[in-house]
Amino acid sequence: MGNPASNILSMKIATKGIFTFAGGTHPPQSKELTAESEIQRGPAVKQAAVMLSQHLGAACQPLLRKGNMVQAGQKIGDSDAFVSAPVHSPISGKVKDIALQSHTVLGRSPAIIIEAYEHNPTKRPVADKFTEEFDENKYSAEQICDAVRQAGIVGMGGAGFPTRVKIEPNPQFPKETMIINGCECEPYITCDYRIMLEWTNQIMAGIKLARKASGCSQVLIGIEDNKPEAIEVMSTVIEKSPNRDGIKVVPVKTKYPQGGERQLIQAILNKNVPTGGIPPMIGIVVLNVATAAAIAEAVVDNTPLTHRVVTVTGEAIDEPGNYYVPIGTSVEELIEFCGGVTQKSAKVIVGGPMMGIAIADLTTPITKTTGAITVLTKEQIGKAKFERQQTPCIRCGRCLEVCPEHLNPTKIAHAVKNNLLDVAESYYISGCMECGCCSYVCPANIELTGYIRTGKIFLARQKKKIPE
């Protein structure tokens, strides 16, 4: 059916999604906990632990020593590597230490710990500085790319790929289409939704700046149809905006993982990113709405990425909501700020319940890619899941039905379980993006995603990519 997005042009604001990908599932959305909660300022932190690796690519080297003074927004870590992004201090204060901190993915990993001065003004969002008349032509493409690099912007949807590398023109892979990801398919999380409603002009400015930098002719904003207000607000702002040619909103069906970039590309352009490849290979750039907002702030206001919106949610949280939080705030401090937890027994998840990472160390800091803290109760996780009871696979094939990457999760998982990594590879284990659909639907309660993730780590070790 060619390019389905071209049919959208003639419509009025239609909020019903027509396009989607094959596979996927429908976990309960649970977004009502925080969907109506406006973005509020987060805690005035006494201490911030800024991880030196918050992105894909080379980790930063610290630019200061213990005891040095820092200003809010000062660059404190950087790297010469091409695929990397600098980190900045969110607060003014003194470097207390450069030490290992718990990182959700990397385990213990170096961080710069900054102790705040007593009178530390908390930073406000800058959304009111942007209007509908924003004109991106005041800035050159090089200027934009440079500002994005200096501000340390990375993909804020979760993967954390340095944004400069994404938007910079690359002669090997010329870019044609930019997709702005406003799907937010992960249950519970509402930070992107609130940003779209409240920072609409800022996002629009960011989109136009990114379009200019990348040279894309077409910009498609994918939003799941469970967020009709966001679809309307974004469509309206495009109508009023100058230089709006080629920018349009594409409502997509509500289905998990619609916000995966490969799935979003499949849904709105009917194209498949090669397995193991990245979207630029087929001329596409995908940016999250929060990333677009950060680009606008970096270019126009010259401010680095030091704060982000985090949804603190889950039935075990006393006052769930969306907060504008300094990067480096500990999960514990943020939970306390939201009234603490209502239960003794719980699971604290950095991210949402489908792809988030359960943490055991509550001092784990917020990073540039942390969209949410979800605290689930024992009842919600389910008794079987909480106690990890598995029954044998009955080969029902539900995992195959839901796999958005069209893999065979049960075969891969059982190969890994039996330490047959070559068999796992023959079933294309590398194609898995760990969305969790297979584990979610498995009636035998098998941790398919867990096995597959383990298999990928074993394979990486075998190929000496990471040490044991």
Add this chain to the structure above:
Amino acid sequence: MLTDLRVSCAPHISKPLSTRSVMIDVIIGLVPAVVAAGYYFRIYALILTSTCVISAVVTEWLCNKILKKPNSLDDFSAVVTGIILALSLPPSLPIWAAIIGSVFSIAIGKMVFGGLGSNIFNPAMAGRAFLTACFGMLMTSWTVPATIDTTMPKISAENTIHARTQATPLAWSKQAIKTKTGAEVVNEQFKDTFTGEVGGCLGETSAVALLLGGLYLLIRQTIAWRIPLAVLASAFVFSAIGYLTDNTAYASPLTHLTSGGMLLCAFFIATDPVTAPLTGRGMWIFGIGVGAITMLIRIVGEYPEGIMYAVLLMNAVTPLIDRLCKRIPAGGKPSA
């Protein structure tokens, strides 16, 4: 404050689904067929069904004890096997034979392979094959449904031997093929095969009850829709070929689809996930194979019915089918 923090791999929520809930769904789907069996073959049908269920469950419990394996009765798969085996037995089968069949189904058909999920052959069909091999006569005598002949003694455990027997539609169909005449008489029975008022296995006679149960399973998405469709479509095509060549010798496709074990197989036996392929393409091949082999036996072979052999043969090649029909990732094979 938090004192009991749990960690595990994502995802942290799961669909409220378990092996037990899947099996309970199948049991619910089988209820109409059991009710129909009770209606047409009276109390003995229910006695036979409960015998099979109880001996299947007891066998699994004993096997677990002997093999020192954890109790697996709470997944209800033994109950499903018991019911399906009972529904595929002739109504006049003695109780002792039903017990032997159930014990074989569970012990040899399932537990020696390692229990649920590891068996190669459908346990109920393995048990039925064993009974057919051992007690050929008992497995091929068919009593008349009690609703046809009210003067005949009510069938019960004591007097099954005296019950009047009758040829099944498939036996007539075989006769028609041999004599090259009389297929239209078989076709006239369509109404009876649809409601179930004919001779045949306990739960196989009533097409309407099986369709009802099958529809429930399809709506609940408990079974994969590809397999029933593939089985029925391929059986339809092959019987249509016969019917169109010579309609006095070969019964019509509709007769073939509604008689014998075709519907029970399409919805409840071939769809047993453990012994069927995993991938969509594999399911098509499996279903088409079951339908084709069944029709081959019914039309060309010596036996009037071939469902059991078709399912067991296709079970045997399922690992091969799975190997041949590997899924290709959405983004194509990785280039490296």
